[in-house]
Each structure stands twice: as C-alpha cells, then as structure tokens.
Amino acid sequence: MKIGVAAENRPLEKRVALQPEELKSIAKNHQVFVEAGAGLSLGIIDAEYIAVGCKIAPREKVYAADLVIRIKEPNHSEVKLMKPHSILMSMMHLRCEPELERNLVKQKIIAIPLENIKNSIGKRIVEAVMDCGRIGVDFGFKLWGKDPAKAKVKIMGYGNISRGAVQEAARKLAHVEVLNRKHFEEMEKHLPGTDILVDAVNRPFRRAVKHELPFVTREMLKLLKPGSVIIDLVSNPVGHAPVETMKPTTLKDPYFVLDGIYHTSLWGWPAMDPEKISKRYSMQIAPLVKVIAARGLDGAPPPIKNAVIRLDRGEKVV
Amino acid sequence: MKLAIAKEARLNERRVVILPKELKSIAAKHQVLVERDLGQGVGVANQEYERVGATVVSKTEVYACPLVVRIKEPIEAELKLMRPGSCIFSMMHLRSRPHLVSLLKRYKVSAISMEDIRDQFGTRVIEALHETGYLGMMKGFELWGKEPARAVVKIMGYGNVAQGAIQAAARKFAKVIVLNKRDINVMEKHIPGTDILVDGIYWPYHLRGKAYLVTRKMLKLFKPGAVIVDLVANPAGKSPIETVHPTTLADISYKTDGVLHAACWGWPGFDPVGVSQRYSLQVSTVLRQITKKGLTNLPEPIKKAYFEVKP
Numbered sequence: 081m082k083i084g085v086a087a088e089n090r091p092l093e094k095r096v097a098l099q100p101e102e103l104k105s106i107a108k109n110h111q112v113f114v115e116a117g118a119g120l121s122l123g124i125i126d127a128e129y130i131a132v133g134c135k136i137a138p139r140e141k142v143y144a145a146d147l148v149i150r151i152k153e154p155n156h157s158e159v160k161l162m163k164p165h166s167i168l169m170s171m172m173h174l175r176c177e178p179e180l181e182r183n184l185v186k187q188k189i190i191a192i193p194l195e196n197i198k199n200s201i202g203k204r205i206v207e208a209v210m211d212c213g214r215i216g217v218d219f220g221f222k223l224w225g226k227d228p229a230k231a232k233v234k235i236m237g238y239g240n241i242s243r244g245a246v247q248e249a250a251r252k253l254a255h256v257e258v259l260n261r262k263h264f265e266e267m268e269k270h271l272p273g274t275d276i277l278v279d280a281v282n283r284p285f286r287r288a289v290k291h292e293l294p295f296v297t298r299e300m301l302k303l304l305k306p307g308s309v310i311i312d313l314v315s316n317p318v319g320h321a322p323v324e325t326m327k328p329t330t331l332k333d334p335y336f337v338l339d340g341i342y343h344t345s346l347w348g349w350p351a352m353d354p355e356k357i358s359k360r361y362s363m364q365i366a367p368l369v370k371v372i373a374a375r376g377l378d379g380a381p382p383p384i385k386n387a388v389i390r391l392d393r394g395e396k397v398v
Numbered sequence: 399m400k401l402a403i404a405k406e407a408r409l410n411e412r413r414v415v416i417l418p419k420e421l422k423s424i425a426a427k428h429q430v431l432v433e434r435d436l437g438q439g440v441g442v443a444n445q446e447y448e449r450v451g452a453t454v455v456s457k458t459e460v461y462a463c464p465l466v467v468r469i470k471e472p473i474e475a476e477l478k479l480m481r482p483g484s485c486i487f488s489m490m491h492l493r494s495r496p497h498l499v500s501l502l503k504r505y506k507v508s509a510i511s512m513e514d515i516r517d518q519f520g521t522r523v524i525e526a527l528h529e530t531g532y533l534g535m536m537k538g539f540e541l542w543g544k545e546p547a548r549a550v551v552k553i554m555g556y557g558n559v560a561q562g563a564i565q566a567a568a569r570k571f572a573k574v575i576v577l578n579k580r581d582i583n584v585m586e587k588h589i590p591g592t593d594i595l596v597d598g599i600y601w602p603y604h605l606r607g608k609a610y611l612v613t614r615k616m617l618k619l620f621k622p623g624a625v626i627v628d629l630v631a632n633p634a635g636k637s638p639i640e641t642v643h644p645t646t647l648a649d650i651s652y653k654t655d656g657v658l659h660a661a662c663w664g665w666p667g668f669d670p671v672g673v674s675q676r677y678s679l680q681v682s683t684v685l686r687q688i689t690k691k692g693l694t695n696l697p698e699p700i701k702k703a704y705f706e707v708k709p
Contacts, residue, residue, distance in 0.1 A: 200679045229580065238568035243561045246576055250556040256576040260568040262547065363518055 081373045082111045084145030087118035092331035094121035094354035097151045100128045102366035107133030110373045115142045164188035174397040176285040188392035196387035206364040208350040213244020216349045220311040223342045228252035235278040242280035264295040271303040279312045294324035301339040312345035399689045402431040402463035409648035412439025412670035415469045418446045420682035425451035433460045482506035483709035506709045514703035524680040526666040531562020534665040538594045538627035546570035549593040559629045560598030589619040597628045606636035614640045617655040628661035
C-alpha cells in the first residue's frame with residue numbers, strides 16, 4: 081500500500097500528522113511518501129524521514145497515494161489531486177463541512193474522519209480534547225492580559241471539551257464556575273462580573289438551520305466589562321455559535337474585538353501547541369495506519385471500520 | 399495458562415470484572431475458571447460463562463489458581479486461599495495500604511495493580527474515574543435530599559474524578575464552583591453557603607495524616623443538612639478532610655457534628671451494570687496481553703504495575 085503523509089499548509093500551522101519515529105516501522109513494509117518540508121516547522125528535516133525509509137515527494141505524488149494522511153482536512157485543490165477510491169485520513173467534521181463532503185464525493189474518496197475513530201468504550205483514539213480546552217483558556221488569559229488568578233471564569237458546558245478548560249483555569253488559580261443548561265437560558269444574569277466566558281457547549285450542528293438561537297446575544301455584550309474575553313472552544317460556524325457575535329478565527333488572525341470584548345474561536349485550538357500535539361497525534365495515528373496498511377480496510381479492527389464513510393459508494397454523512 | 403475470575407465478596411457489591419462476551423476469546427486459548435454465581439449481581443448466569451468455555455467452580459478452587467482476577471483487592475481470608483507464587487490481578491492501591499503489602503509478602507502472592515497500568519500517554523488503562531465522580535455526586539444529591547437545582551456544590555480539585563462530579567452536578571442544574579489550590583488553602587472562606595462539598599483532590603502522600611484542609615472545627619461553618627462527599631476515600635485520617643473515613647456500599651454515610659459524610663470505598667459500585675461493562679472491555683484487553691506472554695514476560699506497561707513476591 082502506498083501511503084502519503086501530506087504537509088499541513090494553512091498559514092502558521094506547524095504540525096505534521098506523522099513523525100519519523102512513528103513512521104519507522106511502517107516504512108519498513110510499505111512505501112511512504114512524505115511531502116517535502118512537511119516537518120520543517122517542527123524542526124524535522126526531510127533527511128530524518130529519509131533516514132527511516134520514507135521517500136520525500138512533491139504534493140501531487142503524496143495525494144496520489146492509496147492512503148493519504150494529514151491532521152486538518154485538505155482544501156479543494158488538494159482533494160482534486162487524489163485518486164478515486166483512495167483513502168483520506170484526517171480530521172473532517174463533515175457534518176458542518178458540506179462543501180468538503182461534496183468535493184470528496186465528487187472525487188470518490190473513502191473518508192476516515194480521525195474524529196470518528198473510537199475505541200470499545202466510545203473514547204476517541206486520535207484526540208487532543210483536554211489540550212483543546214487548556215490551550216484555548218491559556219490564549220484567553222493572554223488576551224485578557226491580567227493575572228489569571230484574578231479572573232472570574234465562567235464555563236458554559238461540562239463535556240469533554242470543557243474539562244480541559246476547567247482544569248487549566250483552576251490550575252491558574254482563577255475563580256471557576258460551571259454554567260449548566262438552565263443558566264444558558266438566562267445568560268444576562270451570569271455575564272455581569274465575568275472576565276472570561278468560555279463556550280464549551282456541544283450543540284449538534286444542524287445543517288438545515290441557518291441561524292441557531294444564540295444564548296449570548298450581541299445586546300448582552302455590554303453586560304461584560306470592557307476587555308473581557310469570550311472563548312469559543314468548539315469553533316462553531318457562523319450562525320451556529322451559542323454566542324451570536326462569534327465566528328471562527330485562524331492561527332494568523334486568532335481573535336477580533338467587538339463592542340470592546342475580545343472574541344476568539346480558533347478553528348483547531350490544538351494547533352497553538354504544535355510540538356506537543358503533533359507528537360501526540362503521531363503516536364495515536366501511527367498504529368491505525370499500520371493496521372490499515374497491513375490488513376486493508378476490510379481487515380481493519382472495529383474502531384477503524386466503524387469510522388469509514390464510503391463516500392465513493394454513495395454512503396451519506398450522518 | 400490457567401486463570402480464575404473471582405466474585406467480588408463485599409456487601410452489596412454487584413460488579414463483575416469480566417463478562418462472558420469479553421471472556422470468550424481468552425477462554426478459547428486458556429483454561430479459565432469462574433467462581434460460582436460470578437455474574438449474579440449483573441444478571442449474568444453461570445451457564446453464560448460456561449457457554450464461552452469457562453468452568454464454574456467454588457471459591458476455594460478459584461483462589462488456588464496461579465492467576466486470580468477481580469476488581470477490588472482481596473481480603474486476608476481470600477489471600478490465605480492463594481498458593482505461594484501465584485498472582486492476583488485487581489485494584490490494589492498498595493501505596494496507601496501497607497497492611498495489604500505485608501499480607502502479600504506473608505502469603506507469597508504477587509500482584510498486578512490494575513490502577514497502575516498506564517498507556518503511552520500516562521493515562522490509566524483500567525479505570526472508572528469519571529464514573530466515580532459522577533456516581534458519588536449523584537449519591538451526594540440523594541443524601542442531601544432536596545432539589546439538586548437548588549444546591550450550591552463546591553468541588554475541591556479538577557482532575558478526572560472531580561470532572562465526573564462537575565458533570566453530574568451541572569446536569570442536575572446545581573450551581574457548580576470549582577475550588578482551586580488557593581481556595582482549598584482557605585476552606586473556612588468557602589464552606590459557608592455550601593450545600594454539598596465534594597473532595598476530588600489527590601492528596602499527596604507526604605501530607606496525609608499530617609495536615610487537613612477541612613478540620614473538624616470548620617464543620618460548624620456548614621449550613622444545616624450539608625453533605626460532604628469524598629470521592630477518593632483515603633484511609634481513615636489520611637483524607638484532607640479531618641472527619642472523613644471510608645464507608646462501604648452497604649453503609650455509605652455517617653453524620654459528624656451535623657454534617658453528613660459519605661466516602662464510599664468503591665463509588666463505581668453504584669452502577670454495577672455500566673461499570674462492569676466498562677471494566678470488562680478494559681480488563682480483557684490487558685488480560686489477553688498477560689496470558690499471551692505469561693508473568694515472566696509481561697509487556698512494559700504491565701510490568702510497571704507488577705509487584706513481585708518471590709515464593
């Protein structure tokens with residue numbers, strides 16, 4: 081099986097899905113093409129990939145492999161480079177990315193969204209969920225600019241994403257309050273006195289709805305002190321965020337100020353801690369790649385099989 | 399390799415360490431004994447274990463096996479039944495149980511401590527930490543007796559166990575405040591107004607028994623009817639709360655100075671079916687590795703959890 085490891089190419093993105101150490105045992109038995117310069121931002125030079133038996137290749141060749149791996153979803157022109165019926169392994173979040181879905185369907189791609197690979201007790205195998213909350217809150221503290229120990233942090237939501245946020249805020253000695261569903265309905269009561277509002281609400285994305293009803297409206301922003309920070313850990317698409325004025329931001333431009341309030345909603349928070357996250361993902365992804373390469377999709381264990389979406393055969397995203 | 403699955407013997411304990419579905423592939427390759435009525439507490443009959451290839455035997459026969467598997471650590475009477483040179487695979491928490499260590503040495507039994515097996519990221523492989531917090535919190539509401547939505551819940555700690563309690567309390571619409579290290583240093587400021595105080599902190603060994611965060615004197619600062627839920631259930635005197643001592647599933651709470659205390663040794667026991675399923679999946683994966691290579695050839699993560707006593 082030919083395996084392609086693509087470079088992440090969004091501005092300021094430094095991560096790479098697989099590092100030489102983890103590729104070593106895979107490259108022994110399979111042809112691995114690594115996009116030129118893929119690890120450079122982390123200080124991994126092409127020679128290190130070559131040393132473990134990988135080949136350095138231009139982008140066209142990497143995307144023409146049987147199995148293409150990267151962290152973030154590819155863009156349209158990259159999808160077009162892929163062979164029909166080849167496999168793409170990356171984060172996809174297809175539910176809120178209908179355009180990506182259309183591109184993949186058109187190109188007849190077998191999708192394995194990394195976020196859908198779960199072990200027998202339902203835990204994601206490739207994840208940095210706790211880190212996501214930690215990194216988001218840390219960036220929020222940075223924007224706020226004062227001593228985190230003086231911050232009053234309110235965290236909406238209490239799922240996995242919220243956990244990292246609670247932990248980090250408490251570690252930094254902030255005052256932490258967790259807001260529940262009932263509180264969401266009356267945010268005007270909970271905003272006054274809040275320095276940092278963290279949105280970690282996991283609302284299922286509904287494609288049919290253009291504008292979800294927000295919990296925090298633009299009108300309510302004036303209840304926050306100027307210079308307060310709102311962090312969206314989920315990076316909801318515009319119109320779907322529980323905070324009306326929120327929209328996804330990028331590494332290059334990670335925040336904006338509206339009505340005196342900092343807004344930040346990075347599409348892929350873990351990217352802000354590239355070294356640690358890249359290594360983590362590499363360790364999590366490598367065993368999956370190894371088993372797919374060895375046994376093919378049909379012989380893959382249930383966590384992988386269950387995540388496969390045969391977009392090439394008309395299977396739909398649910 | 400011959401191995402045996404023991405029944406949890408504590409009062410009201412209904413969990414089972416491994417279910418027939420997960421035992422099947424192991425029993426296909428190894429001789430597996432299961433204690434009679436092993437799955438009774440979760441509605442699994444002896445025949446279901448027999449159907450996957452296990453043999454149903456008495457308690458004595460189970461403990462005479464070279465490898466004995468269960469969830470909670472055995473008591474002395476059970477260890478006595480074990481043969482010198484055999485091995486127990488269960489939760490052990492040996493660091494806080496010196497008495498158990500001396501028993502293992504006395505009966506020349508080795509142990510693989512479930513709680514010490516960690517994956518490449520340092521995460522526990524066999525655990526129900528979130529469930530511990532979740533179930534403890536739910537029991538706390540029950541003990542408090544009023545509408546959870548009206549409770550002010552303060553949670554000491556923010557690790558895996560504490561996070562389970564945070565989720566449970568938030569789902570029940572309680573007001574949830576997380577107490578950080580600075581807060582737990584001045585508990586007298588945070589106790590007033592608290593309905594349910596949850597202890598979910600990892601209390602370092604060198605502080606155990608030497609200092610307390612919540613002293614007996616502070617209990618009078620609680621509102622009448624308040625509840626203390628200790629999720630960690632450290633041995634008596636070793637909790638950060640002076641008046642806490644471990645309780646059991648059969649008798650989970652006691653009152654001291656007007657404040658209800660609950661510190662169940664094994665909170666996950668309150669969801670026997672769910673937690674058994676979870677453990678079964680987690681334990682079977684490790685058990686397959688143990689039986690594959692034998693005790694003399696354990697993979698690194700398991701070796702780290704191995705406390706060897708030479709016969």
